[in-house]
Amino acid sequence: MKPRVRFAPSPTGYLHIGGARTALWNWLYARRLGGTFVLRIEDTDQKRSTPESVQAILDGLRWLGIDWDEGPGLPNNGGPFPPYFQMEKIKRYHEIAEQLISEGKAYRDYTTAEETAQMRKDFAASKGIPEERIREAGFKYTSPWRDKTEKLDKPYLVRFKLKATGAKIGFEDLVHGRLEKPDEDLDDFVLLRADGIPLYNFGCVVDDHDMQITHVGRGQEHINSTYSQVALYQALGWTQPVFAHFPLIMGQNGEKLSKRKHPEADVGVHRKNGILPHALLNFVVRLGWSHGNDEYFTREQMIEFFDLKDVGKTNGIWNPKKLTATNEHWIKTFPPAQIGAALLPYLAEIGVSDAKVDAKLETAVKAFAPRAKTLVEMAASIKPYYAKGVTVDAAAATKHLDDAGKKMLALAKTKLLALPEWTATAIDPIVDVIATETGAKKGMIAQPIRVAATGGTTSPGIGDTLAMLGKDETIRRFDAVLGG
């Protein structure tokens, strides 16, 4: 059977890097096995969900090239199991909740949020312990409505009626193996809030079932809620999917990568910083998963090699240096035309709007690929080559454009003017030629040329540098230095 997997983000902010990896791994799994990748928006947290966030997540996924087979923005209501936004199927959750209630597997709890909160507080106070430790002290919420069935005319929430027998409840996890705990450790978790909106554990189970999801791959932080969900599957008599709980991505301080404390948690930040989408994918796919000693994968190789069973168990730490190294690798590896196309928005961003993917840009990409860590850097490096004229750095001029330097420059100009064609391969040898003819060191020849052409002391090889500039602009800049 072809797997049906899903990525079910909550639209409460930008696309999180951990979410992106979860999406990627699920997507890869589906693609390799010819399965289906579903995107579902879990927008039941009405306080925090926003349309902007939905957009940000969709944009982030698209930028990464992770496409979904079912979900938002697709024809025919998004696919065969709509809707793909939880808030659009509230009725369905109520239906299931009612069924559970009628079967005695759930109940209406008229206790208010304030009351339950107070109960916790009182218990903690009576034991003289902080609230998060009430569980160890034996606190377990027991609703006075647990065994009642009457329907009152006031707000209620629906709780799952967990039957604790002391038996183990658990599941087979693809990365962890058998995971279980005594069902007594679970409680009557809330299915429906007082306003009728489902909570995560409920909506998630109903949807995964309705959408016929076969494999649920998500972060390890969900392990504990999975036990509750398993109880629900059993109560409903539904077949549960195969679970796979992924290790977490931690910030460099060792804490879980959070939106507040770690700017790098935002996929959009990397886009802004000039990271290639594929580089981000490659970096993130290796964080917690490996294929022998392989480090770099094309998209096709990722699909070919990825398997949920090869996912590791240990949390990984975000390593910006390795991300950069991965980015450099792909900048150097992808065809110049492709990098050039990716570079256009970054050039436009800094005012170079006349650039297009042509011979000049490709030459520039080739020249700067080994020198740029990011597309932002590359764009900045290339920008001067699209300008008319250049301001020569004073210190550089003093050092390299003295009388001797200008003499070399003039000589170079003569040789350049005599060239049959203006290409890097044609230009490059002139430094050697002049060196041989005059006996001067190459540095004495190349540096004056470089300073005159770029205004500074560093640039790619003379051939590439002048080729990028073009004949006219090169000579113009030479003349500006030589005067008259």
Place this chain on the structure above:
RNA sequence: GGCCCCGUCGUCUAGUGGCCUAGGACGGUGCCCUCUCACGGCAUAAACCCGGGUUCGAAUCCCGGCGGGGUCACCA
């Protein structure tokens, strides 16, 4: 703190009882290449959390300790 998960170089990892004097990658260090800056090449330092078992033999299996993380909501 209860419960749950995890524990190989600084980091990501290979490793599934002998192939391990523990391999690769990023980062670090040194050297080489060189018209500048890079790229690249070569070399090098650096780890099996600790303690008990099991076994002829353990990074690999078991137990305990320690350490890290997650989770304990009418968030997801």
